[in-house]
Amino acid sequence: MPKEELSISEAQQKVDNWIKTTGVRYFSELTNMAILTEEVGEVARLMSRIYGDQSFKESDHGKKLSDELADVLWVILCIANQTGVNLTEALIKNMEKKTLRDADRHQQNKKLV
Secondary structure, three states: OOOOOOOHHHHHHHHHHHHHHOOOOOOOHHHHHHHHHHHHHHHHHHHHHHOOOOOOOHHHOOOOHHHHHHHHHHHHHHHHHHHOOOHHHHHHHHHHHHHHHOOOOOOOOOOOO
16 A cells, blocks of 8 residues: 655645644644644654663653654644744745755865765
8 A cells, every 4th residue: 555645735734624623723832832842852852762872761662753753743734834834835945045055065064074
């Protein structure tokens, strides 16, 4: 069975539809910012155990990095939707900015080559 693929705009629309039908309404922007911070903390906790030096606690077992990253993405999509940000356009502009700004920067970084 082929896996479903979503564009960024499709993901924004799916989240918006879910919020309006299943989730009732968006949490406030500040609440979603706090939730985003919590979710990023969960990613950091798992990364420090998988790739860092910390050992797993019993409560960490069964957690998947993919799930935690998807939680972060979900909240980012919510914040974008409720603040009117088109993430597709924003990402394209951001890539252009980075490409212009960093055209030679990383190739000249002796730490990276």
